[in-house]
Structures are given as structure tokens and as C-alpha cells.
Amino acid sequence: MSSAELDEMIKALSHPVRRDILNWLKQPEVYFADQEHPLSLGVCAGKIDQKTGLSQSTVSAHLATLQRAGFISSKKVGQWHFFSRNEEVIQHFLTRLNDQL
């Protein structure tokens, strides 16, 4: 993880909505219990839009930022996009930040 990558990851976390999304995706069975598709696919973009109460395009930009930073991945199934956390990347990031600070 280069210093520039670390910068991008830190910036991705500097918005409360993006931290909320990461946090919700940690426990999809708690926060997205009403999703019809199996949660093993990830959480559907539309469910995340709903939960934030923000517009689809705004949430889509937040998800793209988190994905560029490596914190989440997406899977396309039919017409739907499902998002899930990359736990290894998140742990690696936290370890690196704990070491550096």
C-alpha cells in the first residue's frame, strides 16, 4: 500500500455517509434484513440508497469512492449491483494507520 493509496483510502473515509455505509455493510443481516435477494450476494445498491435517504446518484458516487479506495467490491447480478466489504483491505488499512500514527 503506497502513501498515495493510503491518502485515497483516508479521503474515502472523510465523509460520514461513507463511514456509515461501511459500517452497515459489516452487519447486513442487521441493517438490510428486509432485502429479498440473499445477503450472501452483498447489499443491493437500491437498499443502500434507501437507507441513506439520499439520491441514487449521490450514493452511487459515494459507493464509487469506497470502491476505488478498495474498501468494498461490487457484483453485478442481472440488473442489480450488490456491494460487500473487503475485510482484508480494511484490516490492512487499519493496521497500517495504527502503525503510522
Add this chain to the structure above:
Amino acid sequence: MSSAELDEMIKALSHPVRRDILNWLKQPEVYFADQEHPLSLGVCAGKIDQKTGLSQSTVSAHLATLQRAGFISSKKVGQWHFFSRNEEVIQHFLTRLNDQL
């Protein structure tokens, strides 16, 4: 620590020079061994300027950002400003971030 405060702290860390400064201040006896004033006062702004190789005004802005975020404190002695880490704030921040991610 409010969400807005957490935002400000995360943003303060999103520049590699600011992370370097925090890291150097963790071991002043390693990184600023040649400081004439006692290191117990903190590290003199001028020594930090030198170590970054950047201009005084640039480093001054970085230090102000770290100070606003609560990560460092300054002490004025005579004509000099000395900087040191606020370990409690840094630990509190890391705990909060580890919990939230």
C-alpha cells in the same frame, strides 16, 4: 468526539506530510536528536520545517491543521514554538475508527 470532529481528524491525516510529522513527533529523540532546546518542550517548528524540506509557511499550515484536529499541541517559549503529540487524542481517534470500520 462528534462525527464532524472525526471528519476533521480524518482529513488532517489525508496528507502524507502531516502523517510524517505525526510519526516523527512520536520519537523526537530519533528524528530531532540535534535540537538544542530540550525535547521535553516539544519539537521546534524550525526543526520540522527543515526535516520536511518545505517552506515555513507550508509547514506552518500543516501544523495548524494537525493542531485544529487535536492531534498536536504547541507551546510558545520565547520566540520559539514547540510542538508535541496529544497521545490521548490520537489513541481515542484510533479506537473510534477501529470501532466504526
